[in-house]
Amino acid sequence: MKYETQRIAYPFFAVAMLLFALQIVFGLLAATVYVLPNFLEVAMPFNIIRMSHTNLLIVWLLIGFMGCTYFLMPEEAERETHSPLIAYIQLGIFVIAGVGALVSYQFGIHEGREFLEQPFWVKVLITISFLMFLYNTSMTLLKGRKTAINMVLMLGLWLAAVFWLFAFFNPSNLALDKLYWWWVVHIWVEGVWELIMASLLAYLLIKMTGVDREVIEKWLYVIIGLALFSGLLGTGHHYYWIGAPGYWQPIGSIFSTLEVLPFFAMVMFAFMMFWKGRRNHPNKSAMLWTLGSAATAFFGAGVWGFMHTLSFVNYYSHGTQVTAAHGHLAFYGAYVMMVLAVITYAMPQLRRVQPYNQVMNMWSFWMMTGAMAFMTFTLTFAGVVQTHLQRVLGMNYMEVQDQLALFYWMRLGAGVAVAIAAVLFLYSIFGKVKEQVPAGGPQLAANTGPTV
Numbered sequence: 001m002k003y004e005t006q007r008i009a010y011p012f013f014a015v016a017m018l019l020f021a022l023q024i025v026f027g028l029l030a031a032t033v034y035v036l037p038n039f040l041e042v043a044m045p046f047n048i049i050r051m052s053h054t055n056l057l058i059v060w061l062l063i064g065f066m067g068c069t070y071f072l073m074p075e076e077a078e079r080e081t082h083s084p085l086i087a088y089i090q091l092g093i094f095v096i097a098g099v100g101a102l103v104s105y106q107f108g109i110h111e112g113r114e115f116l117e118q119p120f121w122v123k124v125l126i127t128i129s130f131l132m133f134l135y136n137t138s139m140t141l142l143k144g145r146k147t148a149i150n151m152v153l154m155l156g157l158w159l160a161a162v163f164w165l166f167a168f169f170n171p172s173n174l175a176l177d178k179l180y181w182w183w184v185v186h187i188w189v190e191g192v193w194e195l196i197m198a199s200l201l202a203y204l205l206i207k208m209t210g211v212d213r214e215v216i217e218k219w220l221y222v223i224i225g226l227a228l229f230s231g232l233l234g235t236g237h238h239y240y241w242i243g244a245p246g247y248w249q250p251i252g253s254i255f256s257t258l259e260v261l262p263f264f265a266m267v268m269f270a271f272m273m274f275w276k277g278r279r280n281h282p283n284k285s286a287m288l289w290t291l292g293s294a295a296t297a298f299f300g301a302g303v304w305g306f307m308h309t310l311s312f313v314n315y316y317s318h319g320t321q322v323t324a325a326h327g328h329l330a331f332y333g334a335y336v337m338m339v340l341a342v343i344t345y346a347m348p349q350l351r352r353v354q355p356y357n358q359v360m361n362m363w364s365f366w367m368m369t370g371a372m373a374f375m376t377f378t379l380t381f382a383g384v385v386q387t388h389l390q391r392v393l394g395m396n397y398m399e400v401q402d403q404l405a406l407f408y409w410m411r412l413g414a415g416v417a418v419a420i421a422a423v424l425f426l427y428s429i430f431g432k433v434k435e436q437v438p439a440g441g442p443q444l445a446a447n448t449g450p451t452v
């Protein structure tokens with residue numbers, strides 16, 4: 001850790017990981033309702049559990065992105081963060097907003113509209129906090145060195161804020177509502193967040209492989225070009241059945257198929273840089289999460305996304321468990337794993353020790369990723385059976401759900417394994433450092449190998 005203000009990232013990571021743990025708890029509760037339908041029916045109905053699960057995911061990922069930005073910006077811009085005070089206040093506001101949403105939900109207060117259920121005042125606080133964050137990090141960038149990595153990262157974050165504003169736009173016409181709703185839900189994960197992912201990936205690869213910055217930057221430009229080119233019109237794959245004009249069927253099908261390309265480019269990029277790299281970085285588990293994220297995102301977003309994106313396939317699969325399978329692996333691979341990769345990379349430096357507890361961290365990687373993959377396979381099988389029984393044979397929805405019970409039990413089992421893996425991860429990061437600190441002092445230890 002070269003700059004004192006990189007320390008700001010620590011509380012962001014701590015809060016993000018706390019909410020990650022809560023997200024998984026709500027996931028387990030939701031999965032339990034699927035197999036024991038009366039579970040908690042009065043205390044906490046399924047819709048409340050579900051929105052708590054998905055909102056916690058989004059909130060902790062955003063706090064995670066902020067932490068990642070505060071960590072890498074000083075290094076990339078070669079100057080300290082503009083104002084640590086703004087950072088801490090802005091974190092406080094975000095936490096109040098997140099907790100406020102969670103508590104409101106338990107009292108049945110929410111605005112509906114999946115993912116955007118937050119009460120109005122919470123949306124306002126989120127906007128204020130995010131603008132303070134953007135001001136703080138943009139000021140750092142403006143006064144400092146501009147690199148492809150910090151520019152692309154800031155572009156992604158600013159565009160995320162711009163598209164977030166559509167959360168405030170809620171036309172009473174349901175078709176119009178859905179049309180703009182996807183400008184947040186789709187354009188975030190299949191457009192502007194990809195810029196965030198790609199720049200974090202590029203940062204980790206520069207640091208850990210030692211490949212030249214020029215090579216990394218060329219890849220970065222290609223990836224963001226592909227992401228924006230395909231992702232914006234790719235929104236059309238959500239316009240098939242909402243009452244939008246028919247031309248969205250070919251436009252959505254073609255452009256969303258092209259959305260596979262940036263994810264393919266990212267996985268090629270990660271593995272090629274890994275093979276070309278001269279440096280043998282001591283933080284092996286951070287490298288594992290980095291490569292794992294690119295690979296899992298390619299499968300979860302690219303392969304599982306393409307599976308149901310053509311309009312004549314989506315006609316049958318729309319809104320089935322196939323969608324849930326894809327949603328889990330895509331979010332996990334692209335965004336969860338990328339934030340966990342940066343945390344794994346940054347924490348030894350933030351704690352001023354050598355990379356530590358790596359074996360336990362790698363156990364958590366394989367267990368969590370294996371269990372998320374298993375959950376995805378189970379839900380995919382459930383989705384295929386569901387599509388056939390319900391959409392082809394025309395069986396009634398609830399009758400079909402009874403046929404899927406075995407898959408739902410297996411999903412719950414996979415969820416328990418994810419929870420255990422998460423505990424391992426948290427312990428490996430925040431727990432006691434067992435490894436010996438070598439001679440030369442802990443300050444020097446974090447950055448072995450030549451620096452870029």
Ligand code: HEM
Binds near residue numbers: 237301320328
């Ligand atoms: C990291 C990137 C991605 C994430 C996080 C993601 C996540 C999701 C989520 C959560 C949903 C469910 C939304 C809802 O109805 O509530 C969804 C739907 C969908 N996604 Fe993705 N996705 C990603 C990338 C992709 C890509 C690249 C494709 C196409 C190649 C794709 C194709 C689809 C389709 C067609 C649907 C609609 C499914 C339906 O009709 O029920 N996704 N995605």
Ligand code: HEM
Binds near residue numbers: 332411414415416
């Ligand atoms: C970090 C890992 C996880 C991520 C990224 C994640 C993400 C998501 C997303 C995006 C949705 C909305 C899906 C959609 O609308 O298609 C969702 C719903 C859900 N998740 Fe997770 N989740 C994770 C972990 C878990 C775990 C461990 C469980 C427990 C088994 C779980 C159980 C559920 C359930 C039951 C739903 C509701 C599905 C439905 O309404 O049909 N999730 N999750």
Ligand SMILES: [Fe+2]
Binds near residue numbers: 186234235237238
């Ligand atoms: Fe989409």
